[in-house]
Amino acid sequence: MRWKKFYSLPSLIKAGRKAARTCQTVSFDLFDTLIIRRIHDPDMVKLPVARYISSLAGKQGIVCPWYRVQEIRDTIEQEHRRRTAQHHPDHEACYPLFMREALSQIFGPHADLDHLLEQVTDFELHMENRMLVPRRELVDWLRELHRSGKRIFILSDVYLPSDHLRRLIRHAGFLDSVEAVLSSADRFQAKASGLGFDSAATTYGLDPSSWLHVGDNPFSDGLRPAEKGIRSLVLRDFREKHRKAVIKRYVQYSAGKPFWRGRSVQQLMLPLEAENPGPCSPLYAYGHNVLAPLLCAFMHAVAHQCLANDIKRLYFFSREGWLLQKIWQRVVPELYPLADLPKASYLYVSRMALAGASCAHQGLVRSSADIVFLPEGNRDFRDVCRVFSLDPEPFAAHLARYELTPETVLSPLHEGFVPRSRLMFTGLLDDADFQEEVRRQCREPGLAVEAYLEQEEFFKYPDVGLVDIGWLGTIQRFLFDAVKHRDDAPACHGFLFAATRGIEYPTSKRNRISGVIYDRHRFELAASSILQARDLFEEACRAPHPTLSGYRLTDSEVNLVFRDRDDTTGSAEQEQDKYFEPLQQGILDGAIRYGPAVQLLGHTFDDLRPWLNYLLLSRFSFPKTTEVTDIRYLHHLDDFQGQAVPVPGHTGSPTGPWECSPRRLRIDPLLRLKFFLSMIRQRLRE
């Protein structure tokens, strides 16, 4: 009986359909046939398992580095194969047997080996599942054969016994179409010697003359079954060879060139087979290929910081935290399977909702008032009152004492500004009666915020981590100001995607912020590219609910008050959310594969930084025109922004490619370079 080679899946399936007409039994090889691995080398899946065992040992006070664990495993496995070869023609090993012996050597013979083996097996199969992808066309054909009444078997030469293989196949989603799964680890009878086929024929009463076998190995899946009279088809897929050659090179190069480390992670994150959506929205592709690695790396670094600083509670600030929390849930448990991770939850906060509460005890401080005048639409004391939810009328007498009115221009960006007015305003902030009135008006919002935070267990932990997208850390500043008078106020560790620090943050031991991807306090030229498209990150991560305007305290509970979405701004925001839906979906789909990819390659956040910097540079400082037109947001709501129009000259000129028209981006080839050089100048002046 002859066996045939095929170089593409469609030609194999076509021939297989024809051959299967006269066959009652169809058997398939599993690895590289029905399911493919994301990584080129299957042995690389053993490395995260070695790290896992090393961490398990560390928890029990046993020092055994991961490379030693790997060495022990390899030695014992080799020994098992040698012993098997003394009695069987195949040099096979059985995972539960050699792993139990390896664990016994690492943890000692008196350890609870059954429990340890179960734990390690679960992790190894979990990693395998994350790296395996079913081949859609072949699995569809397998299902078709099953529906037409054929007996379907899976035969594999591997160290995993058949019950482990069944778990992998169940995860891949086609166990229901398979009659039996046979592994060479069960009876040490492999396809390589042909005994695997004999064993299957005897156990299940199979007739070789009506049996078709499909696999990828010319020897085990081609020659051997042909010798037994089984018709066989062998797939030598050049596309798979190509894919593996690509990932192999990225992994090899990343060992010597740090630049490629992040790229190799991204190569492992790419969707394969049915995961690949094919031609899709550019927003989806951008979310998957650009924003997902950046935001996942951010969560990776936050998790590392939390574990290093023993932070047990983590809050994601609304509204960007909504997406960040979803990324956290997908990424971090994969990265730290044994760690005591902080309890994470979403905190409904906003600058507007917390601004008033921040003045309940300390009054209105100068740095907080300065923040009001950063947005160009804010002009006078009425804007201060709007931001801090104050009633301007009771302040009339206080303002008059300092020759001010609610309409006196306090921002230098507006017509009619006199520097003396700002000096008088500073004097007003030092006035005890003025501050007493501020505190009186802010008392109720302050109590409501404290009640909400109590409800969210904020005061139960000595240290809390606070995650936000950026940029000045204003939400954390207001939050800490609202609670710092309390003895049980926790130390707040703020983790920002990027910290621009436009206004100096009041850093102390109990309250600090750090920018993870970009921080103005560190000189990072490439990472400063973030500044070119800050609003994009806000819009991309935003929750689908409206912004919070405040908290309402009732007798029994705290109610959240959201901004009305029926007005023009609300409708614009909804339109924007709908537009960015595919972008968010792309980010979340990419995030699923980030954790296993990093876990497998063993990279840290710092290893990925050169690639993240490249992504920031190429996408934000040197973007393609189509990227700017497709990805640029339609509407951006800034709840701090007032309605006043600044004098011409303070607005209008673009500061980066993301603010330019597509026409200008197309016709001026040096435009991006000019903006980049201007950004370098600014950074050097800081």
Add this chain to the structure above:
Amino acid sequence: MKKDVVTDIHYDIGRGEIVRISRLSLLNKFIPLGHLGGGPGLRCLLVLFVVHRFGNPLFRILMLQEERLTRLYVWLRRRGGKESPAGSGSC
């Protein structure tokens, strides 16, 4: 809005990321772009460009000539030639 892809038949990110890396790497020779971990390296870029762009026809030929190539590798190895430096980590 023109459709895009997450990965194409060349197994690259989107459409031709390797070209974009090459362009930025060239720019980095003239102006400082920041911390890029030493950059991609010319040889790595060339190899990856070939593997991405011409991998499809190249591996088709290699697969078709697999048996002859295997015999060639065996012959070369028997002559005392060194194995390919897989996993060397440098480029």
